[in-house]
Structure formats: C-alpha cells, structure tokens
Amino acid sequence: MAYTAIDDAGIFFNTKLYTGTGSSNAQTGVGFQPDFTWIKNRDAADFHVLTDAVRGVTNYLVSDDTDAETTNAESLTGFDSDGFTVGTMNEVNTSTEAFVAWNWKANGAGSSNTDGSISSTVSANTTAGFSIVKYTGNFIAATVGHGLGEAPKAIFFKNASSTANWNVYHYNIGAGKRLYLNTTDAEVTASNYMNDTAPTSTVFSLEIASDTNGDGDTQMAYCFAEKQGFSKFGMYTGNGNADGPFVYTGFRPAFLIVKNSTTAVTDWVTYDNKRSGYNGDNRLVYPNLSNAEEAGTALPMDILSNGFKLKTTANLTNSSGDTFIYMAFAHSPFVNSEGVPTNAR
Numbered sequence: 001m002a003y004t005a006i007d008d009a010g011i012f013f014n015t016k017l018y019t020g021t022g023s024s025n026a027q028t029g030v031g032f033q034p035d036f037t038w039i040k041n042r043d044a045a046d047f048h049v050l051t052d053a054v055r056g057v058t059n060y061l062v063s064d065d066t067d068a069e070t071t072n073a074e075s076l077t078g079f080d081s082d083g084f085t086v087g088t089m090n091e092v093n094t095s096t097e098a099f100v101a102w103n104w105k106a107n108g109a110g111s112s113n114t115d116g117s118i119s120s121t122v123s124a125n126t127t128a129g130f131s132i133v134k135y136t137g138n139f140i141a142a143t144v145g146h147g148l149g150e151a152p153k154a155i156f157f158k159n160a161s162s163t164a165n166w167n168v169y170h171y172n173i174g175a176g177k178r179l180y181l182n183t184t185d186a187e188v189t190a191s192n193y194m195n196d197t198a199p200t201s202t203v204f205s206l207e208i209a210s211d212t213n214g215d216g217d218t219q220m221a222y223c224f225a226e227k228q229g230f231s232k233f234g235m236y237t238g239n240g241n242a243d244g245p246f247v248y249t250g251f252r253p254a255f256l257i258v259k260n261s262t263t264a265v266t267d268w269v270t271y272d273n274k275r276s277g278y279n280g281d282n283r284l285v286y287p288n289l290s291n292a293e294e295a296g297t298a299l300p301m302d303i304l305s306n307g308f309k310l311k312t313t314a315n316l317t318n319s320s321g322d323t324f325i326y327m328a329f330a331h332s333p334f335v336n337s338e339g340v341p342t343n344a345r
Contacts, residue, residue, distance in 0.1 A: 006127065006128065006227055006228070006229040006230040006330070007229065009229065009230045009251070009254065009329065009330035009331060010031050010254075010331075011031055011032055011105065012032070012104065012105045012125065012127070012128035012130070012230060013102075013103065013104050013105070013128070013230070013254060013255065013329045013330070014030050014031050014032070014103050014254070015100060015101070015102055015103070015254060015255060015272045015273065015274040015275075016029065016030050016083065016084075016100070016101045016103060016274075017098065017099070017100055017101075017274050017275065018098075018099050018101065019096065019097070019098060019099070020041075020092075020093040020094045020095050020096060020097045020098075020099060021093060021095055022088060022093060022094065022095030023088060023093075024077070024085060024086075024087060024088070025085065025086050025087075025093050026078075026080065026083065026084075026085040027080075027083040027084055027085070027086070027101070028080070028082045028083040029082065029083060030082055030083040030084070030103050031082065032082070032103075032105045033079055033080060033081050033082070033083075033105070034053075034079055034083070034084060034103035034104060034105060035052060035053040035054075035079065035104065035105055035106035035107065035108060035123055035125075035132060036050070036051070036052045036053070036103070036104040036106060036130075036132060036222065037050075037051050037052075037076060037079070037084055037101050037102070037103050037104075038050045038063070038101065038102045038103075039051075039076065039086070039091070039092050039099060039100070039101045040099065040100050040285050040293075041090075041091060041092075041094060041097055041098075041099055041292070042097070042098040042099060042100055042275070042283075042285070042292060042293040043094075043097040043098050043292055043293070044090075044094065044097060044292055045290045045291055045292055046090060046091040046094075046290055047062045047064055047065060047091055047290050048062055048063040048064050048287065048290070049062070049075060049076065049089075049091050049092050050062070050063055051075065051076040052106075052123075052132050052220075052222075053079055053106065053108055053109050053110070053123060053132070054106075054109060054110045054121055054123050054132045054133075054134045054220075055069065055134065055160065055220070056109075057075075057076055057077055057078055057079060058071055058072060058073050058074075058075055058076065058077060058087075059071050059075075060072070060075050060076065061158055061160065061220070063166060063181055063182060063287045063288065064182055064286075064287065064288050064289055064290050065182055066163045066164055066165055066166075066182060067163065068159070068160060068161055068162050068163060068164075069160040069161070069218070072087075072089050073087065074087030074088040074089040074093075075087060075089045075091070075092055076092060083103075084101065084103070098293075100272070100274070100275055100285065100293075102255055102272065104125075104128075104130050105125055105128060105130070106123040106124060106125045106130055106131060106132050107123045107124055107125050107131075108123055109123065110122050110123035110124075110132065110134065111123075113133075113145035113146075113147055114145065115143075115144075115145030115146075115147075115202045115203050116135075116142065116143035116144040116145045116202075116203040116204075117142045117143050117144075118135050118136065118137075118138060118142045118143070118144050118206075119135070119145075120133050120134060120135040120144050120145050120146075121133070121134040121135070122134075122145060122146065122147035123147075124146070124147030124148055126147070126148060126149050127227070128227060128230055128231075129148060129150070129152075129224060129225030129226060129227040129230070129231055130148075130222075130223070130224055130225075131146050131147045131148050131152075131222075131223045132220070132221075132222060132223075133145075133146050133147070133220065133221040133222075133223060134160075134218065134219070134220055135218075135219050135221070136216060136217070136218060136219070137159070137206070137210075137212070137213040137214040137215055137216065137217045137219050138213065138215060138216075139208055139210070139213055139214065139215035140207075140208060140213075141195055141205075141206065141207050141208070142205070142206045142213065143203040143204070143205050143206070144203055144204055144206065144221070145202055145203050146199065146202070146203065146204055146221065146223045147223075148201070148223060148225045149201055149202075150201050150225045151171075151198065151199045151200055151201055151225065152169075152199050152204070152223040152224055152225050153170070153171040153224060153225060153226050153233040154168070154169060154170050154171070154223075154224045154233050154327055155168070155169040155199070155204060155221050155222065155223045155224070156168055156181060156221070156222040157169070157193070157211065157212045157219065157220070157221050158219070158220045159210065159211055159212070159214050159217050159218075159219055159220075160217070160218040160219065160220050161214065161216075161217035161218045161219075162210065162214055162217055164210060164211045164214070165180045165181075165182055165183065165211055166180060166181035166182045167179075167180065167181075167190075167193050167209075167211050167212055168180065168181050169194060169199075169204075170233065170235075170261075170325045170327075171198070171233065172233070172234065172235040172325055173187050173235075173261055173325065174198070175194040175195075175196055175197055175198045175199070175205070176189060176190070176191045176194075176196040177189055177190060178190045178193055178194075179259060179261060179325075180288075181268065181287055181288060182287075182288050183288055184264060184265045184266055184267055184288060185264055186260070186261060186262055186263055186264040186266070187261040187262070190209075191207070192207040192208055192209045193206075193207065193209040193211060193212045193213075194206065194207070194212070195207040199223075204221065204223070224327065228250065229250065229251055229330060230251070230329065230330050231327070231328065231329050231330065232249040232250060232251070232326075232327075232328045233325075233326070233327050233328075234247065234249075234325070234326055234328075235261075235323055235324065235325050235326070236323075236324050236326070237321065237322070237323055237324070238260075238310070238315075238317070238318040238319045238320055238321065238322045238323075238324060239318065239320055240313050240318060240319055240320025240321070241313060241318070241320075242311055242312060242313055243311070244309060244310025244311055244312065244313075244317075244318045245309070245310055245318070246304075246307060246308075246309045247307050247308050247309070247310075247326065248306060248307040249306065249307040249308070249328045249330075250306060250307070251305075251306065251328075251330035251331065252273070252303065252304065252305045252306070252330065252331040253271070253273065253303050253307070253308055253328045253329065253330065253331065254272060254273045254274075254329055254330055254331035255270070255271070255272045255273075255328070255329045256270065256271045256272070256303070256308060256326060256327070256328045256329075257269070257270050257287065257326060257327045257328075258270075258271075258316075258317050258324055258325075258326045259324065259325055259326075260315060260316060260317070260319065260322050260323075260324055261322075261323050261324065261325050262321075262322040262323045262324075263315055263319060263322050266315055266316050267286045267288055267289060267316055268286060268287040268288045269284055269285075269286060269299060269316055269317060270284070270285045270286070270287060271283070271284065271296070271301060271303065271308075273303060273331050275293065276296065276303065279300075279301070279302040279303060280296070280297070280300050280302070280311070281295055281296045281297055281300070282296035282300070282301050282303060283295065283296050284296055284298065284299055298314070299312050299314050299316055299317050300312050301317070308328070
C-alpha cells in the first residue's frame with residue numbers, strides 16, 4: 001500500500017512542556033485538539049498519566065504499572081481546541097514542578113466499527129496512521145476492527161477493567177511474541193495474546209488471554225501504522241560502542257521510544273525534541289518507571305535531521321549484538337511529499 005506523505009507532522013503529534021500551578025491549568029500551543037495525551041511529571045517520581053478521548057477525560061491509565069483505569073475528577077479534565085486542561089492532581093499539576101505531555105491526534109470520541117467479530121469503538125486518523133480502539137473482551141478467538149485501512153506496525157494493549165500488563169505488539173518481533181510496556185522484560189513467546197496472527201488492514205486478532213481479551217472486560221488498543229514523514233517503526237542491532245549505529249527514519253524525530261528486546265532487566269527509554277535542549281544531553285523518561293526525568297548524559301544520543309545515532313555502550317540502547325525495537329514520530333521530514341529536502345532544524 002502506498003504511503004501518504006505528511007509535510008507538517010506537528011498537526012498530528014506535538015510535545016508540550018508546562019509548569020504546574022496546583023489549580024486548574026489550561027495548556028495551549030499544542031497545535032490541535034489532542035485525542036491521546038500522555039503526561040509525566042519531570043521533577044518527581046509520579047506515575048505516568050495516559051488519557052484518551054474514547055474513554056473520556058478524568059479517566060486515565062498508568063504505563064508504569066498494571067493498574068486498571070482510574071477516574072479522578074482532577075486529572076486531565078479537558079481536551080481543548082489547541083491543547084488540554086489539567087486539574088489539581090499532583091501527577092499532572094503539582095505547583096511549580098515541570099511536566100511533559102505527548103499529544104496525538106486521532107478522530108474525537110470515535111464511532112462504531114464492525115469489521116471484526118467483536119464490535120469496537122474506534123477513533124482513527126488514517127492520515128497519521130493512529131487509532132484508539134475500545135472493545136469488550138470475550139476470552140475466545142476473535143478479531144477487532146482498528147480503522148486504519150492498513151496493517152498497524154505497533155499496538156499497545158491494556159485491559160482497562162482489570163490489573164494486567166501492557167502488552168506491546170511490534171511487527172519486527174511478530175504477533176507470536178510480545179513485550180510488556182510496564183516491565184523490563186525482554187520479548188517473550190506468547191502465541192495466545194494475538195492468536196499468533198499479524199494484524200491486517202482492517203483487524204487485529206485475539207485469543208484466550210486476559211491481558212488483551214478478558215471476558216467482559218473493557219480493553220484498549222492504541223494502534224500505529226507507519227506514515228512517510230511522520231512515523232517510523234523499526235529495529236536495529238547494537239554494537240556496544242560509543243560510536244553507535246545510525247538509524248535512518250527519514251525525518252528529525254520529535255519523540256522516540258526504544259526498548260532492548262533481547263536482554264531482560266532493561267528499561268524502556270523515551271526521548272523528545274522539546275526536553276532535550278542539545279544533543280549529548282537529550283533528557284530521558286522511562287515509560288515503565290515513575291522516576292523523575294534524567295539527564296541524557298546517562299544514555300547519550302544525537303537526534304539528527306533524518307534519524308538518530310546512538311553514542312553509548314549501555315545495554316538499554318546499544319549493547320553489542322542485542323536487538324532493539326523503536327517507535328519514532330516526526331518533527332520535520334527530511335524530504336517533503338514532493339521529494340524536496342526540508343531545512344534541518
């Protein structure tokens with residue numbers, strides 16, 4: 001299937017930095033009304049707060065734990081035309097503390113999708129290759145429509161009703177294996193969570209697995225297809241050298257997630273282009289940990305106009321011979337939809 005090239009990635013993904021006030025706090029400048037917002041306190045060991053327009057405001061999931069959905073009237077209280085509003089909950093708005101919010105554009109509260117054997121509610125942005133899927137599990141082999149019109153290359157699954165791990169599908173490791181977003185585990189064989197079946201252009205598959213298909217449970221799936229100039233999902237092999245591999249994405253990354261899929265006891269790592277300040281000190285947040293932000297000197301990386309380059313021997317991002325999966329979203333494409341180089345920023 002031909003890719004849709006995106007010239008302005010900032011209308012579909014943007015990172016917003018803000019300072020907490022301890023009272024209702026509206027943030028503008030995102031550039032669109034987000035449908036999925038992931039917030040982390042940069043200054044404190046607070047849990048991550050993930051909110052989407054399908055489940056609705058004040059309802060959140062936590063990426064660094066197995067918790068079911070929690071409702072708090074003072075968490076994220078509104079998705080606004082140019083940003084979002086947070087209430088007084090410490091994890092999103094402690095006075096004077098620094099926060100980061102990663103924002104994606106889907107398609108509002110969603111609509112019914114009957115492509116699969118289980119009907120779903122889907123908020124899909126087919127241009128950006130992102131959909132939010134809500135469905136009720138039945139604990140038998142099943143399919144669920146995702147609304148993207150092409151096969152997703154990555155999916156984050158979470159049982160919103162019960163205590164359960166976040167299951168992560170990445171096409172480079174296949175549907176017969178999974179990673180857990182909330183743990184340090186390496187990839188594990190798990191043929192049941194997606195029925196050992198790769199997603200198609202219309203559905204993903206499920207089997208008898210409570211994490212992704214708990215009987216009667218509300219299940220969430222955040223689905224990502226690859227779009228030229230906006231997103232790239234891939235794999236690289238570490239060389240264990242401070243002159244690490246260069247990974248081509250075709251754009252300057254605005255947000256990057258990396259996980260060692262080979263070696264256990266390795267954290268997930270995120271970088272973005274707003275907190276970084278300068279290559280060599282790109283600030284780190286760990287999706288599976290509540291830790292405050294760390295200086296990037298622990299895991300140095302250069303974010304470049306057309307990809308990223310590892311500059312560390314650490315096993316989290318560049319141990320020799322290990323395999324790493326990544327998800328990258330763009331700040332600006334290296335070339336636009338007409339093939340013209342853009343200015344590196």
